[in-house]
Amino acid sequence: MYQFYLLxxxxxxxxxxxAEIRSFHKLLESYNISYEEELFxxxxxxxxxxxxxxxxxKVDKDTVLIGRFKELFAYLGxxxxxxxAEKRFQSNLSDAGEMMPHAEDTLLRLKxxxxxxxxxxxxxxxxxxxxxxxxxxxxxFEGMFVSxxxxxxxxxxxxxDHCFENIKDFDKSKAIMxxxxxxxxxxxxxxxxxxxxxxxxxxxxxxxxxTHTICDLKELLSL
Numbered sequence: 001m002y003q004f005y006l007l008x009x010x011x012x013x014x015x016x017x018x019a020e021i022r023s024f025h026k027l028l029e030s031y032n033i034s035y036e037e038e039l040f041x042x043x044x045x046x047x048x049x050x051x052x053x054x055x056x057x058k059v060d061k062d063t064v065l066i067g068r069f070k071e072l073f074a075y076l077g078x079x080x081x082x083x084x085a086e087k088r089f090q091s092n093l094s095d096a097g098e099m100m101p102h103a104e105d106t107l108l109r110l111k112x113x114x115x116x117x118x119x120x121x122x123x124x125x126x127x128x129x130x131x132x133x134x135x136x137x138x139x140x141f142e143g144m145f146v147s148x149x150x151x152x153x154x155x156x157x158x159x160x161d162h163c164f165e166n167i168k169d170f171d172k173s174k175a176i177m178x179x180x181x182x183x184x185x186x187x188x189x190x191x192x193x194x195x196x197x198x199x200x201x202x203x204x205x206x207x208x209x210x211t212h213t214i215c216d217l218k219e220l221l222s223l
Contacts, residue, residue, distance in 0.1 A: 001174070002195070002223060004167060005110060006120035006145070006160075008179030009128055012199050012217075013103045013119075014135055019096030026092045031080060039076075046071045054122075054153055055184055061148060065090075065124070090127050097134030100201070106217040107140040120163060120177060122147040122154050122184060143167065154181075155188030164192075176211070178220065186210045197223065 010016035024043060028035050050064040059067075069082035069089070110117060117140055121128050125146040132138040145163045152159040160177075164170050178197045179185025189196035190209050198210035199217065212223055 002176045003114075003116060003174040004170060004176070005115055005117050005220075006163060006175065006177045006194075007117060008177075008181065008185050008199075009119055009121040009132065010123065011100065011180045012178060012185075013100060013107075013137060014096070014131055015098040015100055018098050019093055019131070022096060023089055023092035027085060027089050030088055031078075031085075033076070039072075042075055043068065043072050051122075052183070055155060057153075057156070061153075090124055094127050094130035095134055097131055097136070099135050099137070100199075100217065102217045104135075104137060106220055107137060109221055111140050116142050116167070118143045118145060118163065118167065120145045120154065120159075120179075120185075125149045154184035155191050157188075157191045160188055160192030160194070176223070182206065182208055182210075 007013060021040065024040055025035055028039075047068045050059065050068050053059045054061065054064050065086045066082045069085040073080045073082060073085070107117060119128070119132070119141055123146055125144075125148040128146050129138065129144065132141075143166065145159070145166075147153045147159060150159050150162045152162065154160075164172070172194050175194045176197055177185055177189035177194055178199060180199045182198065186196045186198055186209055189211075195211040196209070197212040197214060197220065198208050200213050201215055203215055214220065
């Protein structure tokens with residue numbers, strides 16, 4: 001049924017949660033700041049709020065990436081440069097290639113079936129590319145669509161229009177967006193008029209507009 005697969009990266013193909021906490025640890029170490037669970041929870045909440053505003057088009061990417069560390073240092077009563085902290089954090093993330101279960105095997109089998117695979121991700125372009133390379137997944141893709149290069153964030157319809165315009169022989173009726181986020185991946189697919197698949201490994205019962213819902217990436221093979 002589907003020929004064109006737009007695949008989210010973070011917590012869909014690659015384990016962003018693991019990469020994030022490891023990168024946060026390394027960042028604090030570089031500033032000689034002791035890691036505490038409460039501090040990480042504070043950062044996570046601030047970061048989530050900023051990304052939510054970005055998806056709504058209320059702030060730009062730089063405000064998110066630098067603002068989260070500006071808030072963190074203010075919380076700690078420090079005057080460190082948040083832009084420098086962002087550079088260090090992205091450098092830490094770039095080396096993190098831990099995959100979600102069955103990610104590579106699923107991509108391998110989809111590719112073997114002649115499916116056209118494209119990344120469709122919000123984030124920093126070079127970081128996302130390096131992470132896919134670190135995981136050994138980069139070669140499975142026909143193209144990379146990352147918001148920093150596209151100029152729009154999921155779920156903006158313009159992000160998806162850019163993808164469609166840059167995929168050879170694209171057919172909406174044969175396309176599907178696969179991702180873990182209701183607000184960016186699934187809503188973006190709805191906004192752009194293509195089918196969607198919610199990757200929900202924890203089996204949460206959150207109401208969803210997704211065309212399909214899976215708990216294991218291997219289930220993509222039977223859609």
